[in-house]
Amino acid sequence: MFNFRRFFLISVPYIWLLLLFLVPFGIVLKISLSDSALAIPPYSPTFDLSAGWAGFREMWAAFDFENFLWLVDDSLYIKAYLSSVWIALVSMILTLLVGYPIAYGMAKAPEEWRPTLMMLIILPFWTSFLIRVYAWIGILGSQGYLNQFLLWIGVIDEPLVLLNTSLAVYIGIVYTYLPFMVLPIYATLEKLDGDLLEAAEDLGCSRISAFWLITVPLSRPGVIAGCFLVFIPVVGEFVIPSLLGGSRTLMIGKVLWDEFFANRDWPLASAVAVILLLILIIPIVLFQRQQQRAQEAGQ
Amino acid sequence: MKPMKKSVLAALSALALATPALAEEVHVYNWSDYIDEELLVQFEQETGIKLIYDVYDSNEVLETKLLAGSTGFDVVVPSASFLARQIKAGVYQKLDKSKLPNLVNVWPEIAERVSVFDPGNAYSINYMWGTTGIGYNVKKVAEVLGDDAPVNSLALVFDPKNMEKLAECGVHFLDAPDEVIPAALRYLGEDPNSGDVDVIAKAQPVLEAVRPYVRKFHSSEYINALANGEICVAFGWSGDILQARDRAAEADAGIEIDYKIPKEGALMWFDQMAIPADAPNPDGALKFLNFILEPKVAAAASNYVYYANGNKASQQYLNEDVIGDPAIYPDEATIKNLYVKEAYDQKTQRFATRMWTAIKTGN
Incomplete structure (x- = not known):
C-alpha cells in the first residue's frame, strides 16, 4: 500500500532542494549559456513562455559554451579560483587552531557554565554581520584602536599597516566564521565518554598522549564538519575581502562582482558562478559521505 | 461621549x-x-x-x-x-x-x-x-616635492618620480577605470574619449608605473582620508575633494586641502x-x-x-x-579645455575592466 505519510515526509526536503537549489541553479545555468545584450534583462535569448515549444527550441539553438571557453582562455579566472581556494584553506586551518581550544575549554567547563558559554559564542550573531566587519576597520586602521593601544604601551613607534592587507582579511574571516567551527567540535567533545580517558590513564597513558590518542580521533567528525562549514562559504566570500582587503587581494567573489556590475555581462558572471559551484560540490559531496559514515557508525 | x-x-x-x-x-x-x-x-x-x-x-x-x-x-x-x-x-x-x-x-x-x-x-x-582632478594636502605635498610641486598637472599623479615621493604620505586613486584611463591617455596626448582598444592599451604602462605608489583604489574613502591627513593626494571627483577641504577646515587640525583641475584638461562629467x-x-x-x-x-x-x-x-x-x-x-578657458568621455561598448568595456584588474592586482 502506498504510504502517504512517508511520501509526504520524504518529499518536504526534496521540494526544498528543488525550489531553493535546483531551480535557481537552472536559471543561472541558462543565463550562462546565453549572450549578453544591451536590453532589459541584459542577455539574450530570454525565455518566452508565450512562444511555446517553438520559442523554447529557438532559445535552445542560441545556447553555446562561449562563456566557459572564455574562462579557460584568460588566466585571471583560474588564478582567482585558486587564490580563493587557498585563502579558504588557510582561513580554515587558522579557524581550527583558534576554535578547537575554545570548544575543548567549553566541553571541559563545569556543566552549569556550558549554556552561558554557548550563549557567548552565539551572541555576536545578534548584531549585523556587516556592522561587525565594519568594526574591524575601526580596530585595524592606522588611527585605529589596536595601533593606538600598541603605540601607548610603547611596542611600536609608528602605526602598523594592518588594514587593506591579507592579514586583515584572515582576521575578519576567522572572527566571522569561528562559531561555525566551535559549535560542531563542541558537540562531539561534549558527548565524549570520559571513562575512556580515565581508562587510558589507568593503563599508563599520560594526559597529553591520551588527548592525542583518544580525544582528537573521537572529535574528528566535529572537526571535519567545522572545516567544511568554514571552507565552503569562505571560497565565495566577497564582503570581508572587499572591506578589509587591499586592491591586490584576488578572490573569485570580487571577479564575479566585476563581471556582473562593471562589465554588466550577466552570462559570463553566471558561468563564473556555475564553475564556482562545481568546485564547491566536491567538498560538499565529501562532507555528505563523511556525515553518512558518522551516522552509520553511531547506529 | x-x-x-x-x-x-x-x-x-x-x-x-x-x-x-x-x-x-x-x-x-x-x-x-x-x-x-x-x-x-x-x-x-x-x-x-x-x-x-x-x-x-x-x-x-x-x-x-x-x-x-x-x-x-x-x-x-x-x-x-x-x-x-x-x-x-x-x-x-x-x-x-x-x-x-x-x-x-x-x-x-x-x-x-x-x-x-x-x-x-x-x-x-x-x-x-563636475570634474575629475587632483585633491592634495597643501603643506605635505610642498614638504615632499618642494614649493614648485606640479599640483596643477597630471604629472603629479602619473609621473613615477613624483609618485615615488608622494607614496610616503599616501595616494588614493578612484576605483573607476572609466575615469582614470581617459586621464592617463590625456597625459600621453592621446584622445581620452577613444574607444579603440589599441589606444586604451597605451594607458596601461603609465598606470602600472605608478601602481606601486598608490595605497588604495577606492571611490569614496579618500574624502575622509584627505580630511584627516591619512593621505596627501587623491585623484578624485571635484565635489568630494571640496567636501574634504571643508571637513578639514572644520576640524581645524592644521590640514589644508585644495583641488586643482589639471592644466592638461580634466574629464567633465x-x-x-x-x-x-x-x-x-x-x-x-x-x-x-x-x-x-x-x-x-x-x-x-x-x-x-x-x-x-x-x-x-x-x-x-x-x-x-x-x-x-x-x-x-x-572660467571659460578652463571649461573649453575639459573633455567628455562617452560610454565604452561591451567589448571595449570588457577590455578596460580587464586591464584595470591587471593594473590593480598584477594579474
Missing part, C-alpha cells in the same frame, strides 16, 4: 483627511550625500506628494537594478555616459517637456555638452556636473535626472524634475553639495564661495 472616544474619533478623522494627501508618492533614487534634505521637505510641502528617497553610491549598482527592470523608481540620477547606453537599452521614457516649464532656466552650454549622451536632451535634465520607462508615477516624477529646475532649488542644492549645476538662472542665488570658486565654476 467619553473623552477617550473623542480622541480616537479625532485621530481617525485626521487619518482620513491625511490619507488622500499622501496617496501620491514619488520614489527618487539618487547618489548618497547629494542633496540638501530640506529641499525634500519643501517638495512635499509644495506639492503634497509623498517623497520616498533612497540612495546608492555607484553607477554600476544603479545600472544593474535598471537592467533587471521593475525598480519602482520614478526618478534616477545616472552619470551621462551610463545614461547614454541605458537609453539604447530602452530603460527610460522621453520627457514630456510641456510639463517642465522650468526648462527655460537651463544653461545652454551644459545642455549642449550633454546632448552627446542624450541627443536633444530628450530623456534627461542635468542635476549636477554630468549627473542626469531621468525617468525609467516603467516608473509607477511619471507625472509625479515630472513634478519633481520641474521642482529641481527652479533656480532657487538648484542653487540651494549646489550650495550644499559644492557641485556646479546645469541651471543658468540659479547662479544669482549661489553663495559666493560656490560661484566664486574656480574649482566648482571654472
Whole structure:
C-alpha cells in the first residue's frame, strides 16, 4: 500500500532542494549559456513562455559554451579560483587552531557554565554581520584602536599597516566564521565518554598522549564538519575581502562582482558562478559521505 | 461621549483627511550625500506628494537594478555616459517637456555638452556636473616635492618620480577605470574619449608605473582620508575633494586641502535626472524634475553639495564661495579645455575592466 505519510515526509526536503537549489541553479545555468545584450534583462535569448515549444527550441539553438571557453582562455579566472581556494584553506586551518581550544575549554567547563558559554559564542550573531566587519576597520586602521593601544604601551613607534592587507582579511574571516567551527567540535567533545580517558590513564597513558590518542580521533567528525562549514562559504566570500582587503587581494567573489556590475555581462558572471559551484560540490559531496559514515557508525 | 472616544474619533478623522494627501508618492533614487534634505521637505510641502528617497553610491549598482527592470523608481540620477547606453537599452521614457516649464532656466552650454549622451536632451535634465582632478594636502605635498610641486598637472599623479615621493604620505586613486584611463591617455596626448582598444592599451604602462605608489583604489574613502591627513593626494571627483577641504577646515587640525583641475584638461562629467520607462508615477516624477529646475532649488542644492549645476538662472542665488570658486565654476578657458568621455561598448568595456584588474592586482 502506498504510504502517504512517508511520501509526504520524504518529499518536504526534496521540494526544498528543488525550489531553493535546483531551480535557481537552472536559471543561472541558462543565463550562462546565453549572450549578453544591451536590453532589459541584459542577455539574450530570454525565455518566452508565450512562444511555446517553438520559442523554447529557438532559445535552445542560441545556447553555446562561449562563456566557459572564455574562462579557460584568460588566466585571471583560474588564478582567482585558486587564490580563493587557498585563502579558504588557510582561513580554515587558522579557524581550527583558534576554535578547537575554545570548544575543548567549553566541553571541559563545569556543566552549569556550558549554556552561558554557548550563549557567548552565539551572541555576536545578534548584531549585523556587516556592522561587525565594519568594526574591524575601526580596530585595524592606522588611527585605529589596536595601533593606538600598541603605540601607548610603547611596542611600536609608528602605526602598523594592518588594514587593506591579507592579514586583515584572515582576521575578519576567522572572527566571522569561528562559531561555525566551535559549535560542531563542541558537540562531539561534549558527548565524549570520559571513562575512556580515565581508562587510558589507568593503563599508563599520560594526559597529553591520551588527548592525542583518544580525544582528537573521537572529535574528528566535529572537526571535519567545522572545516567544511568554514571552507565552503569562505571560497565565495566577497564582503570581508572587499572591506578589509587591499586592491591586490584576488578572490573569485570580487571577479564575479566585476563581471556582473562593471562589465554588466550577466552570462559570463553566471558561468563564473556555475564553475564556482562545481568546485564547491566536491567538498560538499565529501562532507555528505563523511556525515553518512558518522551516522552509520553511531547506529 | 467619553473623552477617550473623542480622541480616537479625532485621530481617525485626521487619518482620513491625511490619507488622500499622501496617496501620491514619488520614489527618487539618487547618489548618497547629494542633496540638501530640506529641499525634500519643501517638495512635499509644495506639492503634497509623498517623497520616498533612497540612495546608492555607484553607477554600476544603479545600472544593474535598471537592467533587471521593475525598480519602482520614478526618478534616477545616472552619470551621462551610463545614461547614454541605458537609453539604447530602452530603460527610460522621453520627457514630456510641456510639463517642465522650468526648462527655460537651463544653461545652454551644459545642455549642449550633454546632448552627446542624450541627443536633444530628450530623456534627461542635468542635476549636477563636475570634474575629475587632483585633491592634495597643501603643506605635505610642498614638504615632499618642494614649493614648485606640479599640483596643477597630471604629472603629479602619473609621473613615477613624483609618485615615488608622494607614496610616503599616501595616494588614493578612484576605483573607476572609466575615469582614470581617459586621464592617463590625456597625459600621453592621446584622445581620452577613444574607444579603440589599441589606444586604451597605451594607458596601461603609465598606470602600472605608478601602481606601486598608490595605497588604495577606492571611490569614496579618500574624502575622509584627505580630511584627516591619512593621505596627501587623491585623484578624485571635484565635489568630494571640496567636501574634504571643508571637513578639514572644520576640524581645524592644521590640514589644508585644495583641488586643482589639471592644466592638461580634466574629464567633465554630468549627473542626469531621468525617468525609467516603467516608473509607477511619471507625472509625479515630472513634478519633481520641474521642482529641481527652479533656480532657487538648484542653487540651494549646489550650495550644499559644492557641485556646479546645469541651471543658468540659479547662479544669482549661489553663495559666493560656490560661484566664486574656480574649482566648482571654472572660467571659460578652463571649461573649453575639459573633455567628455562617452560610454565604452561591451567589448571595449570588457577590455578596460580587464586591464584595470591587471593594473590593480598584477594579474
